[in-house]
Amino acid sequence: xxxxxxxxxxxxxxxxxxxxxxxxxxxxxxxxxxxxxxxxxxxxxxxxxxxxxxxxxxxxxxxxxxxxxxxxxxxxxxxxxxxxxxxxxxxxxxxxxxxxxxxxxxxxxxxxxxxxxxxxxxxxxxxxxxxxxxxxxxxxxxxxxxxxxxxxxxxxxxxxxxxxxxxxxxxxxxxxxxxxxxxxxxxxxxxxxxxxxxxxxxxxxxxxxxxxxxxxxxxxxxxxxxxxxxxxxxxxxxxxxxxxxxxxxxxxxxxxxxxxxxxxxxxxxxxxxxxxxxxxxxxxxxxxxxxxxxxxxxxxxxxxxxxxxxxxxxxxxxxxxxxxxxxxxxxxxxxxxxxxxxxxxxxxxxxxxxxxxxxxxxxxxxxxxxxxxxxxxxxxx
Amino acid sequence: xxxxxxxxxxxxxxxxxxxxxxxxxxxxxxxxxxxxxxxxxxxxxxxxxxxxxxxxxxxxxxxxxxxxxxxxxxxxxxxxxxxxxxxxxxxxxxxxxxxxxxxxxxxxxxxxxxxxxxxxxxxxxxxxxxxxxxxxxxxxxxxxxxxxxxxxxxxxxxxxxxxxxxxxxxxxxxxxxxxxxxxxxxxxxxxxxxxxxxxxxxxxxxxxxxxxxxxxxxxxxxxxxxxxxxxxxxxxxxxxxxxxxxxxxx
Ligand SMILES: Cc1cc2nc3c(=O)[nH]c(=O)nc-3n(C[C@H](O)[C@H](O)[C@H](O)COP(=O)(O)OP(=O)(O)OC[C@H]3O[C@@H](n4cnc5c(N)ncnc54)[C@H](O)[C@@H]3O)c2cc1C
Ligand SMILES: Cc1cc2nc3c(=O)[nH]c(=O)nc-3n(C[C@H](O)[C@H](O)[C@H](O)COP(=O)(O)OP(=O)(O)OC[C@H]3O[C@@H](n4cnc5c(N)ncnc54)[C@H](O)[C@@H]3O)c2cc1C
Numbered sequence: 036x037x038x039x040x041x042x043x044x045x046x047x048x049x050x051x052x053x054x055x056x057x058x059x060x061x062x063x064x065x066x067x068x069x070x071x072x073x074x075x076x077x078x079x080x081x082x083x084x085x086x087x088x089x090x091x092x093x094x095x096x097x098x099x100x101x102x103x104x105x106x107x108x109x110x111x112x113x114x115x116x117x118x119x120x121x122x123x124x125x126x127x128x129x130x131x132x133x134x135x136x137x138x139x140x141x142x143x144x145x146x147x148x149x150x151x152x153x154x155x156x157x158x159x160x161x162x163x164x165x166x167x168x169x170x171x172x173x174x175x176x177x178x179x180x181x182x183x184x185x186x187x188x189x190x191x192x193x194x195x196x197x198x199x200x201x202x203x204x205x206x207x208x209x210x211x212x213x214x215x216x217x218x219x220x221x222x223x224x225x226x227x228x229x230x231x232x233x234x235x236x237x238x239x240x241x242x243x244x245x246x247x248x249x250x251x252x253x254x255x256x257x258x259x260x261x262x263x264x265x266x267x268x269x270x271x272x273x274x275x276x277x278x279x280x281x282x283x284x285x286x287x288x289x290x291x292x293x294x295x296x297x298x299x300x301x302x303x304x305x306x307x308x309x310x311x312x313x314x315x316x317x318x319x320x321x322x323x324x325x326x327x328x329x330x331x332x333x334x335x336x337x338x339x340x341x342x343x344x345x346x347x348x349x350x351x352x353x354x355x356x357x358x359x360x361x362x363x364x365x366x367x368x369x370x371x372x373x374x375x376x377x378x379x380x381x382x383x384x385x386x387x388x389x390x391x392x393x394x395x396x397x398x399x400x401x402x403x404x405x406x407x408x409x410x411x412x413x414x415x416x
Numbered sequence: 417x418x419x420x421x422x423x424x425x426x427x428x429x430x431x432x433x434x435x436x437x438x439x440x441x442x443x444x445x446x447x448x449x450x451x452x453x454x455x456x457x458x459x460x461x462x463x464x465x466x467x468x469x470x471x472x473x474x475x476x477x478x479x480x481x482x483x484x485x486x487x488x489x490x491x492x493x494x495x496x497x498x499x500x501x502x503x504x505x506x507x508x509x510x511x512x513x514x515x516x517x518x519x520x521x522x523x524x525x526x527x528x529x530x531x532x533x534x535x536x537x538x539x540x541x542x543x544x545x546x547x548x549x550x551x552x553x554x555x556x557x558x559x560x561x562x563x564x565x566x567x568x569x570x571x572x573x574x575x576x577x578x579x580x581x582x583x584x585x586x587x588x589x590x591x592x593x594x595x596x597x598x599x600x601x602x603x604x605x606x607x608x609x610x611x612x613x614x615x616x617x618x619x620x621x622x623x624x625x626x627x628x629x630x631x632x633x634x635x636x637x638x639x640x641x642x643x644x645x646x647x648x649x650x651x652x653x654x655x656x657x658x659x660x661x662x663x664x665x666x
Contacts, residue, residue: 043608046489049450050602084605097605 036106037336044103051110054083059114066115066242067387080122080152085111087150089126090134094146101277102339105284109335112288116391117242119288123281124194125149129156131274132202132219136262141221145200157198159189159222159248160271167404169204170213170268174250176205176220181257183207183220185250188232193398195231195246199224203248204271207264215265220255228253239390275399279352280339282399283359287331289392290363294324296385297370304375311373320369327362334358350412357405360395367392417471417567419462420525421495422516424452425479425486426536439636451486454531456493458593460600461561462529463494469563471526472496476519478512480504484616491611492603498616499523501624508632513545518624520550525588527570532557532592537634543592553585557594 036045062073080086088104090096099107104126112119130149133141148154165171174187185205195201201222208216222229232247262270298321301312311317338351367389371378378385396402427433428448436443451459462473475490476499477483487498501515520528533540547554555572559580562571570589574581575596585591603611621628649655659666 042485042488043605043612046485046492046603046608047605050604050608054602079602082604083602084607088605092609097609099605 037102037340039102039336039340040106041100041103044099044106048106048110050083051107054079055110055114059118063115063384063387066117070241072117072121072242076118077121077152080118085122086125086152088122090130090146090150094142094150096146096150100339100343101280102336102343105280105335105339108281109284109288109291112285113292115242116240116285116289116388119285120193120240120243121155123278123285124158125152125154125156127278127281128158128274129194129198129200129202131277132158132261132270133221135273136219136266136270137221138258140258141261145221148199154199155194155197157192157194157201157248158274159192159195159201160204161191162188163190167401169271170217172204172206172217174203174205175209176207176218176255178207179254183255183257183260185220185222185228185253185255187250189248190232191235191245191398192248193243193245195248196234196244201248202261202274203250204267207267211265213268217267217271218264219261219267219270221259221261222253222255223259226253226255238393239387240394241387276349276352277342278399279356279405280335280342282395283331283335283355286359286363286392286395287328287335289388290324290328290331290359290366293363293366293370293385293388294321294328296383297321297324297373300374300377317373320373324362324366324369327358327366331355331359331362350409353400353405353408356399357402357409360392361402363392364396417465417469417527417563418523418525419465419471419473420520420523420528421455421458421462421473421475421490422528422530422542423455423459423475423477423483423486423490424531424534424536425449425477425483426452426534429453429535435637435639439638440634441637449482449485451489452531452534452536454533454535454593454595456490456531456600457595457597458529458531458591459490459493459495460598461558461591461593462527463601464598465527465561465563469567474499474523474525476501476516478503478507478515487616488608488611489603491614491616492608493601494607495614497614500616500618501621502618503621503628505628506630506633507628508630509539509541510545510632511626511628511630512542513549514626515621515624515628516542516546517549518626519619520546520588526567527587527589527591528552529591529593532594543590547590550588550590552588552590554590554592555583555585556590556592558591559594559596561591561597 062076084097087096088099092098108123133145149156160169162172164173176183176185203220203222207218228251230249232249234244234246301317302310304311334355338348338355342348371385371389374383374385377383428450431447434443466473473495474497475487475495477487478501484500487500530543557574558572559575560573570585572583
């Protein structure tokens with residue numbers, strides 16, 4: 036394990052290893068079949084402090100740095116992806132805007148609820164007309180008296196059906212857009228004029244939901260503004276910046292689990308009178324996968340560490356997310372192939388993980404958008 | 417109620433171990449170390465007793481500086497404070513029992529719980545020796561522990577061949593923990609953070625007045641013999657004759 040990970044985090048990662056093996060892995064099939072997370076398991080995750088890893092200690096969390104956090108997430112990702120998702124949204128995109136830019140009153144009220152897991156958070160940026168080009172959003176917030184009136188529709192919003200609070204990114208100035216015309220709002224689920232639309236039916240990701248969020252003349256009071264008016268685009272980008280490393284950490288965790296399953300199967304499965312591990316074709320699948328995981332892991336540790344030192348790692352964060360998620364998808368494909376027909380069957384968990392990992396190349400910025408941002412930096416000036 | 421629990425630092429039972437070239441111990445480089453699993457069970461039991469009775473759980477470990485990691489691990493589970501006996505040399509079970517006896521004199525706990533054995537050298541003697549040195553009653557290999565309402569006795573259930581045995585011992589007493597006594601709790605992140613602030617007292621064997629002189633020394637370690645592939649026999653007669661002539665077991 037990376038030398039720079041703190042002693043406390045190592046200790047906690049050991050705890051999570053045991054928790055994943057003893058409690059989460061046995062629940063995977065049930066989660067996949069029912070699409071629900073068992074209450075008992077969520078209770079234990081609350082007790083472990085998983086919902087508040089990144090929330091500062093002053094607000095009821097543990098205030099982990101990004102490096103330590105990423106390696107906890109990596110370990111948690113070795114089980115059903117829904118268990119990782121519920122944790123990484125509360126610690127990441129769901130709470131980061133409040134942590135970085137919220138008022139003292141917002142922090143005092145909401146962060147302890149998020150850290151304990153009593154509140155579930157969501158982050159609502161994407162719209163039917165605005166995905167990769169987030170600056171083209173059409174959800175508007177218009178000033179009225181001591182608040183704002185929101186109108187518009189978000190989609191693909193993770194946790195929306197179960198969330199208690201949403202960070203909503205809306206347009207406050209159509210001319211300025213990303214340059215001072217976009218603002219972040221904190222919206223409680225109980226607000227009048229806000230509702231959850233369709234729940235998307237997805238390829239993978241059972242147990243964690245995406246849905247539409249619709250605003251129809253929804254009044255949001257001034258005190259629910261996050262950061263300054265016009266600062267919302269920056270806030271959203273800062274939130275995603277950290278989220279990319281968390282996505283990379285998950286992809287590496289999933290990749291490592293797949294590789295160990297592949298190694299085990301290759302030693303066990305015999306064809307042509309010997310374990311398939313003795314065929315060079317299989318060995319190369321394992322070797323390439325291990326090599327990519329090693330590289331991705333080093334990128335993650337280095338980038339997260341530099342983030343914690345206060346460096347600007349936007350480009351490295353894109354590189355890490357791109358490489359880790361693309362690699363993890365290739366690894367999932369190879370390990371499925373290595374399992375032969377069995378890899379296609381739901382008896383093995385490879386089939387599920389293959390579907391789950393697919394989304395990682397899309398959310399938190401598609402692979403193309405990561406490349407676009409890396410190249411823009413290379414060609415600048 | 418004050419409970420003293422021992423925690424030994426041992427190599428991770430799941431680690432693949434290699435023997436050092438001199439054959440006297442294992443190679444420790446790159447090996448992960450953990451709290452002896454039976455000691456973890458002992459800590460858990462102490463915490464459960466404390467939660468029912470109120471009181472204090474004190475953990476003690478002997479070794480060089482690195483064993484404080486295992487003390488912190490026990491503190492993160494919920495123990496209140498630690499005692500670190502700084503001693504880097506080699507020792508045997510009797511040395512440990514002598515050191516623990518001194519700690520007991522200082523701390524005067526009501527109950528002392530040890531793991532039934534350490535999974536590295538599997539000696540399993542410290543608990544018995546400590547009871548002898550202190551003249552305390554003991555109940556080894558506990559699978560269940562109950563404290564009587566008057567807090568004067570412990571009822572300890574032990575798994576024996578073909579059944580259960582229940583012992584009643586007067587406090588102060590020594591209990592050693594068996595595998596099925598309980599399932600140790602997880603150390604939550606908030607508790608791991610809190611453990612950093614908990615007090616750990618450092619002592620030396622000299623300050624305790626113990627002269628460590630191991631009577632048992634390790635002469636040689638060797639790996640278990642590699643399993644040879646089996647053979648298929650054609651018939652029962654064949655099997656019986658092989659058992660007689662080759663295996664010489666019947
Ligand atoms: C499982 C899941 C969970 C999600 N959770 C959330 C959430 O909680 N909150 C939220 O706000 N959003 C969420 N999203 C939305 C996600 O962020 C978007 O799907 C993603 O940003 C891509 O936007 P899009 O789907 O509109 O695709 P589009 O932007 O329409 O892209 C279509 C294709 O065009 C490519 N493309 C677009 N622009 C360029 C360019 N300039 N150069 C090259 N190629 C380009 C893309 O890479 C992609 O291949 C989630 C998505 C998924 C799949
Ligand atoms: C959707 C589906 C439908 C099917 N329908 C039928 C059907 O109707 N009837 C029927 O009889 N079968 C059917 N099959 C079975 C299919 O033909 C086998 O799954 C396929 O031949 C692979 O065999 P296996 O699954 O046992 O994998 P294995 O042979 O165990 O292969 C495991 C891995 O080892 C590799 N491997 C094996 N040998 C070597 C070697 N010498 N060198 C290098 N690599 C090697 C394989 O390429 C694979 O990656 C079906 C399978 C699927 C997935």
